Amino acid sequence: MNNAEHKRGGWSWWYLLFVVQFLVALWPPLYNKAEPYFIGIPFFYWFQLLWVLVCAVLTAAVYWGTKE
Amino acid sequence: MAEVNWVALTVFVLLFAFVSWLGFAAARWRKGDLDQLHEWGLGGRRFGTLITWFLVGGDLYTAYTFIAVPALAFGAGAIAFFAVPYTVVIYPLLFLVFRRIWYVCNKHNYITAGDFVRGRFDNRWLALAVTVTGIVATMPYIALQLVGIQVVVGALGVGGAGLLGDLPLIIAFLVLAAFTYSSGLRAPASIAIVKDVLIYITALAAIIIIPTQLGGFGKIFAAVPPQKLLLAVPGPNSTGAYSAYATLALGSALALFLYPHSLTAVLSASSGAAIKRNAALLPGYTFMLGLLALLGFFVIASGVHEMPAFHAGFERFGNNFAVPALLLQSFPSWFVGVAFAAIGIGALVPAAIMSIAAANLYTRNIHREFINKNPTGKQEAQMAKLVSLVVKVGALVFILFVPTKYAIQLQLLGGIWIIQTLPAVMIGAYTRWFNAWALLVGWAVGTIAGTWMAIATNLATSYPLELGGHTFPGYTAVYTLILNLGLALVLTPLFNGLSRQAPRDATLPADYHA
Numbered sequence: 001m002n003n004a005e006h007k008r009g010g011w012s013w014w015y016l017l018f019v020v021q022f023l024v025a026l027w028p029p030l031y032n033k034a035e036p037y038f039i040g041i042p043f044f045y046w047f048q049l050l051w052v053l054v055c056a057v058l059t060a061a062v063y064w065g066t067k068e
Numbered sequence: 069m070a071e072v073n074w075v076a077l078t079v080f081v082l083l084f085a086f087v088s089w090l091g092f093a094a095a096r097w098r099k100g101d102l103d104q105l106h107e108w109g110l111g112g113r114r115f116g117t118l119i120t121w122f123l124v125g126g127d128l129y130t131a132y133t134f135i136a137v138p139a140l141a142f143g144a145g146a147i148a149f150f151a152v153p154y155t156v157v158i159y160p161l162l163f164l165v166f167r168r169i170w171y172v173c174n175k176h177n178y179i180t181a182g183d184f185v186r187g188r189f190d191n192r193w194l195a196l197a198v199t200v201t202g203i204v205a206t207m208p209y210i211a212l213q214l215v216g217i218q219v220v221v222g223a224l225g226v227g228g229a230g231l232l233g234d235l236p237l238i239i240a241f242l243v244l245a246a247f248t249y250s251s252g253l254r255a256p257a258s259i260a261i262v263k264d265v266l267i268y269i270t271a272l273a274a275i276i277i278i279p280t281q282l283g284g285f286g287k288i289f290a291a292v293p294p295q296k297l298l299l300a301v302p303g304p305n306s307t308g309a310y311s312a313y314a315t316l317a318l319g320s321a322l323a324l325f326l327y328p329h330s331l332t333a334v335l336s337a338s339s340g341a342a343i344k345r346n347a348a349l350l351p352g353y354t355f356m357l358g359l360l361a362l363l364g365f366f367v368i369a370s371g372v373h374e375m376p377a378f379h380a381g382f383e384r385f386g387n388n389f390a391v392p393a394l395l396l397q398s399f400p401s402w403f404v405g406v407a408f409a410a411i412g413i414g415a416l417v418p419a420a421i422m423s424i425a426a427a428n429l430y431t432r433n434i435h436r437e438f439i440n441k442n443p444t445g446k447q448e449a450q451m452a453k454l455v456s457l458v459v460k461v462g463a464l465v466f467i468l469f470v471p472t473k474y475a476i477q478l479q480l481l482g483g484i485w486i487i488q489t490l491p492a493v494m495i496g497a498y499t500r501w502f503n504a505w506a507l508l509v510g511w512a513v514g515t516i517a518g519t520w521m522a523i524a525t526n527l528a529t530s531y532p533l534e535l536g537g538h539t540f541p542g543y544t545a546v547y548t549l550i551l552n553l554g555l556a557l558v559l560t561p562l563f564n565g566l567s568r569q570a571p572r573d574a575t576l577p578a579d580y581h582a
Binding site for chain 2: 005018021033
């Protein structure tokens with residue numbers, strides 16, 4: 001197997017951005033609070049919605065980072 | 069039930085008629101030979117980034133989701149928001165694991181997970197287990213889509229008791245069955261575009277207009293009882309609602325792309341790059357789902373559940389009536405028609421894809437494997453078309469004659485069952501290390517234990533696991549998956565030692581990437 005092939009099929013450090021997405025999304029103690037509110041919405045709700053957008057950006061970063 | 073809402077009903081029927089026409093016309097879209105299974109059942113693997121976005125979005129975020137998630141928020145509060153971390157976690161899995169599966173399936177013309185497992189592990193019984201699990205888990209899911217249509221049709225004031233009252237549902241399903249039969253996957257793909265546009269319009273309108281009617285988000289959340297607003301903080305010696313929330317999100321995410329209808333949509337993409345791009349674009353739907361979940365709180369604040377006008381609806385449909393009642397209360401009739409059409413059409417898209425996926429599985433992994441080993445392409449496509457009809461009629465009969473709660477309970481069990489195929493399918497995408505018989509034993513034990521645990525907890529989603537004086541409430545699917553994997557790990561060296569022949573594998577490492 002040559003080097004380029006290995007890179008395409010194997011691990012990339014960019015994938016760590018996926019691990020970050022998982023850890024935050026699956027750790028409820030981090031966001032299970034009402035304060036601070038944003039336009040009347042408790043933290044629990046707006047933070048998780050915001051995290052969706054952050055994850056989309058992180059995944060796009062992985063896409064560009066691993067593009068051949 | 070309230071009187072018929074004619075304006076809303078007219079808009080609803082017109083939009084429904086339009087997508088029905090679209091479903092039939094789709095047969096000529098990106099024309100292919102519909103007498104070939106990959107053309108009928110995968111749209112010829114020709115959908116680019118944008119169509120894949122609509123198709124996967126229309127497939128995963130079903131009508132039932134849009135009814136049930138806000139209903140759960142209304143009834144149970146914060147726990148309903150698990151749908152957000154759940155649909156965050158799925159996209160890295162799509163990017164990494166299912167892109168590999170796309171490559172290998174594209175290379176070998178595999179159409180189902182059963183095809184892949186058959187090729188990878190050279191064991192027809194393991195492939196059969198994956199196939200049967202897929203079909204059984206999908207059936208109640210199709211039935212639940214009908215519940216979505218039932219609720220909005222009921223909210224329009226149409227129907228009532230008896231078979232005559234179910235006539236709108238029967239008509240909708242016959243039309244669905246007919247265009248799926250003639251157009252295959254192209255029908256839901258084209259309808260998904262209309263459905264998703266309508267859903268986005270409805271979600272945006274609801275999230276902007278209803279809070280202004282109710283005096284802003286501050287007032288809405290002030291009306292939510294404190295015990296529903298956040299997850300309960302766990303007591304001593306228990307991980308409480310935290311582990312329940314996280315494992316529910318994780319387990320649901322691991323299970324999602326194992327469902328046949330999800331894989332069908334993924335495999336219909338035209339390139340691995342289209343899948344990668346969609347992993348970054350599909351969170352758009354997750355964001356919308358999160359906004360829609362908040363509608364459950366709007367319901368609490370608006371007090372529609374206490375209004376006499378909606379009493380009969382809540383009586384008949386339970387909390388699933390919460391969103392339709394809120395929309396009826398908040399919007400003019402014509403827009404109610406648009407919103408209800410979005411939900412109703414939102415049921416057609418996944419129901420069509422699910423029936424196609426189940427038909428592909430039966431045709432490829434049961435009929436071809438065990439009954440007619442050398443079918444022509446035309447025989448294969450014809451068989452799949454017929455099976456898609458049988459599957460849909462089965463779901464219709466189920467929902468007409470069996471109480472809705474059984475469909476919901478079976479769907480919950482379906483999540484526990486389908487996750488047991490993870491070692492063979494998702495880990496199989498990376499390694500052939502596992503022994504096929506060890507995987508089969510893991511699958512069987514996981515399925516039996518999961519079913520038993522679910523019944524022991526009265527079909528609650530989380531199981532209170534006790535370890536060393538601590539309680540870890542968690543999603544049954546996750547616990548039984550660990551059991552399944554553990555068994556497969558231990559039994560693999562054992563079974564390999566007993567077997568004289570080296571395992572065969574029809575795939576090569578290079579088949580799994582660009």
